[in-house]
Amino acid sequence: MKKLINDPQDVVAEALLGIEAAHPTLRVDHQHRIIARVDAPRPGKVGLVSGGGSGHEPLHAGFVGPGMLDAACAGEVFTSPVPDQILTATRLVDGGAGVLHIVKNYTGDVMNFEMAAEMAALEGDLRILTVVTADDVAVQDSTWTAGRRGVGVTVLLEKIAGAAAEQGRPLEQVADLARRVADNGRSMGLALTSCTVPAAGKPTFELGEDEMELGVGIHGEPGRERVPLAPAREIAAMLVEPVLADLPFRRGDKVIAFVNGLGGTPLLELYLMYNEVNRILAGHGVQAARSLVGSYITSLDMAGTSVTLLKVNDELLSLWDAPVRTPLLNWGG
Amino acid sequence: MKKLINDPQDVVAEALLGIEAAHPTLRVDHQHRIIARVDAPRPGKVGLVSGGGSGHEPLHAGFVGPGMLDAACAGEVFTSPVPDQILTATRLVDGGAGVLHIVKNYTGDVMNFEMAAEMAALEGDLRILTVVTADDVAVQDSTWTAGRRGVGVTVLLEKIAGAAAEQGRPLEQVADLARRVADNGRSMGLALTSCTVPAAGKPTFELGEDEMELGVGIHGEPGRERVPLAPAREIAAMLVEPVLADLPFRRGDKVIAFVNGLGGTPLLELYLMYNEVNRILAGHGVQAARSLVGSYITSLDMAGTSVTLLKVNDELLSLWDAPVRTPLLNWGG
Amino acid sequence: MADSVSTADLARWMHAFAELVTEHKDNLTALDAAIGDGDHGANMDRGMRAGIAAIDEAAPDTPRALFTKLGMTVVSTVGGASGPLFGTLFLRLGSALGDSTEVSPTELAAALRAGLDGVVARGKAEPGDKTMLDALAPAVTALESAAAAGTSRSEALQLALSAAEQGRDATTPMLARKGRASYLGERSVGHQDPGATSAALLLAAAVRAPL
Amino acid sequence: MADSVSTADLARWMHAFAELVTEHKDNLTALDAAIGDGDHGANMDRGMRAGIAAIDEAAPDTPRALFTKLGMTVVSTVGGASGPLFGTLFLRLGSALGDSTEVSPTELAAALRAGLDGVVARGKAEPGDKTMLDALAPAVTALESAAAAGTSRSEALQLALSAAEQGRDATTPMLARKGRASYLGERSVGHQDPGATSAALLLAAAVRAPL
């Protein structure tokens, strides 16, 4: 295993020290592994808390700041945070207007956030609503299963809900908006290589030099199918077509098109992928009204990519364009 | 070779299509492979042109925009751009106040920019000054050799000179400032893996599972020394100590501390590295007044990192903090 | 199951469970790598080590105090799916057993049933979904029957363990419908469930302690 | 070197050079991978293919027109170190040879000397720095001597080629002081210089054409 780390046990704790040192706009509670806006709580503003296993950086810590998250909870690598921690973060950012929990749909994440919300309910006076992202079309959806994984749409949702909260909208509205984003976004991912979990010390799965894993999530889970290595053009089709068909996205739809790197993939390749994705969208009459290209929700050092499309209207677009000031997304007046 | 590409010959051309599609603030001349501000030339503003081989993304195209570069020239992978191309870009961004060429110190880059400037001189009326970055302390400096490579400091220089140009400063002042940055910055890099040049199809060098290459540049050139795999703490010392000793940086100095990923390294590890770097700086009484953590000057898919320190005063800091609006660096009012 | 057990016996059971988890850590992780994310061994080990340390320090003198401490510690140190699920199992065991210093076989079986119900309520899985329930549920049923029949304690635990192991083995051909393994769809078939494997260790620990 | 050559002969020389570059492309790249960035083969091949296409299309009828077209094309398609250096070599050859339809051996040697000087002016390297100069310089000297001595053309070219190849081989033990290989310091020792290798091919092409 080749990584810039010390003891595998200390990866999360030490990365948090680095985040704290690098970003004076963030406050880090090392005991609870919470990364929060330095000015939290903001009185009267709905607080946004997200979190999940570590290893997906910049998600979520890199999205803490004005116009996006108020706090992020970092779990162990690929392991959801714990209820105590989530509850502490929730209390930390509650400015009296309630708190929205943004949860990626994994059994562990859902249960731990649920327990935190139950604990908060026992104590009274803290209002929490929860939105769960479940956008990964590689997973078949069914009421009998754990459902789909939450992946790329989480980034877009945190930005859009963050903008709504920053505008001072009430909790129910922010939550409704967040659910609309969750409902209108779809993703699919592909791995060229496995990731290596530091504590495991070796790749989670073996993949031949001429194979790819199609339909992977962000935890090194095997995908739905192992397929032969293919050019970017074909990979783009393997990812975009099922995404388009699922919602479905239709001719005339506007989307935010998000081409994401899984951690070990350079930006050059992502731009090349974006060209292919954009070409396919144009062929379907779907307009990429905005784009996001980069490694924003990763799976440690995995080489690969995911494509997320979010259907937007003018309201969502204006929230997307609204100012944001976080380490990784930063734009606007 | 596992990459998100089509034909290796088309990598640069297709990535430029992606950049163009993703960034409406940029204008791309595909024939000359120039990425420019959509509003170039800016009358009365000194134009900033940089460029180099491709494979270092986001350098340079990702730094085109208000407050940074006016245009970037993309060469073939790891091959400097050609004089025609540089001259075309220079003409494109000249707003009458002259143009600064920002060149990384590689024989090829220096000669091609030199020829472009000579061609411009033959045509008269286009004023060009050139600044060359040569910050890599892994290379011994000597008047008898090609000198040091230009690496990480290029990013910081483009930002700072870009801010000065945006303020309307005259060409000589912008060039002086740029040279001060070049003189006060030092870097060193380390590879955990080789990169793979698309056209070559296999790793440029072989590195054992328990080896690292110390003192690498950004072109897959072998480094100065092959050393056993080490924890982040020791790697940070191997990089920071020679950088500190070289300028030298002294107790009480303020620096911008830049921990860079070489393309295949996830952000989690870079933050962990930043913690180690910051700790060493503190031990030497050197203050990290600002930080930059991320993959900003890369070597295709190489796993590894480089550390750049730039000694700053209040003027350089205020130029660093000045607004910038590019795809990859974006902040300020 | 003829005789009752004390808080100290229950604590020895949990020590034995923690030991077994440590011994099987790599295997649990390997099973999870095949159909999940490869952290089940680390999760369970982290949780049980912390849990044991917490009960050793607190030296609880009732089953309720013991399992509440353990459950809370597991919930707040593990995360993931197994943290809330095993945590809930222990917390429910604690509530069900209460402060009685001597636990009868029937009480123990009933408490495990309450724990199992807690896991179902929390995780919304059913037997057959390829989860820890597939080992736990048959074990609890076996224990209930043995208690009703007045079987000797060691024989009853042996029967429960066999049921758990059969249940665990039966997860191999199942198609996962809950947890991360469900993402694999058909590809989850042919792999033993990690959570069912650690649940079977809970019964193995009762035999080893012996409870 | 007894007789003079025509523009068509010079064009055949360049065709032969382009062919040799294509044949040795992988080797040039491998040499560059060892002490540089592994693109020398691709660079030279891209440049010479484009150069040949350009002169074939333009059908120049003077040495100046031929080498100016070739040099400009190489400069504007190669990039890197070899683009400006080989480009400058060709451009200077063109200026030196001018519009004379018949090039005498002495003129050819003088023109190559001018080209060499152009490479030195552009790259600021010296013989011994482990660059293409180490093959080019001895070849030019050999050609000058042969021209002065009135050696037959084929023998003169053979002598120049031998000198180039010896110069190329002599780069192996050298410590690089210019170009990317210089970054390696001591580690550059023991590797043959890629640019010297392609420069030797330029002479090999003159023998093969034959010029």
Ligand SMILES: Nc1ncnc2c1ncn2[C@@H]1O[C@H](COP(=O)(O)OP(=O)(O)O)[C@@H](O)[C@H]1O
């Ligand atoms: N909804 C559920 N109900 C019961 N058990 C579950 C459920 N989801 C997952 N599990 C169990 O949890 C185990 C995985 O635990 P672990 O790997 O520690 O957590 P995670 O899946 O979050 O990484 C699975 O093998 C399965 O037995």
Ligand SMILES: Nc1ncnc2c1ncn2[C@@H]1O[C@H](COP(=O)(O)OP(=O)(O)O)[C@@H](O)[C@H]1O
């Ligand atoms: N300053 C110089 N003068 C003469 N030749 C040089 C100089 N620098 C480099 N070279 C030659 O160029 C060759 C490398 O060319 P190439 O690989 O195409 O360019 P780059 O080094 O830009 O990748 C070297 O092997 C060397 O012979």
Ligand SMILES: [Mg+2]
């Ligand atoms: Mg997990």
Ligand SMILES: [Mg+2]
């Ligand atoms: Mg090169």
Ligand SMILES: [Mg+2]
């Ligand atoms: Mg797991």
Ligand SMILES: [Mg+2]
């Ligand atoms: Mg080269």
